[in-house]
Amino acid sequence: MQTSLNVNLSLSFYQLVELARQLPKKERAELASILMDDEPSKEQILKGLKEAIEEVNLAKKRKIKLKSAREFINEL
Template identity: 50%
Template sequence: METTLNFNLHLTFKQLAELVRQLPRAEREKLVSVLQETTYDDQEPSKSKIFEDFKEDYVALQNGTLNTRPIKDILNEL
C-alpha cells in the first residue's frame, strides 16, 4: 500500500541526500531513473559549446575580426 503526503519542507542538499540514502535500494534506483529522465532547461550552454565559442573567438582574434564581449559575460557562462 502506498501513501502520498504533500508538504513543503526546506531541506539542505545534505539533508536530502541523507533521506535518499535511507530509502530501500529499489526505491533509490527508481529515483535515479526518474531524475535521469528529467529534461533540464537547455538555456545554459554545455562545456563543449563554451570551448567551441572560445576556439571561434581565438580564430577571429587572429584574423582581427573578433567582436568582443564583456569578461563578466564570459565568466558567467562558466
C-alpha cells in the first residue's frame, strides 16, 4: 500500500539529514541515489556537442579565439 502526502516544510539542512537518517536503509539508499544522480540527458549531451562543434568551426574561421589548455586549467 502506497500513500501520498504533499507537505510544504521549511527545514534546515541538518534537520533534513536527521529525517533522512530515520528512513529504512533501502529508502535512504534510494534517496541518496536520487540526490546524487546528476548525469546529463541525451538531449543535454547532444546540445553540448553541437555547441562545441560550432565553437571549433568559429575558431577555424578565426572569428573567435579559443583558450589554451593552461588558461582553461587556471580557471578551475
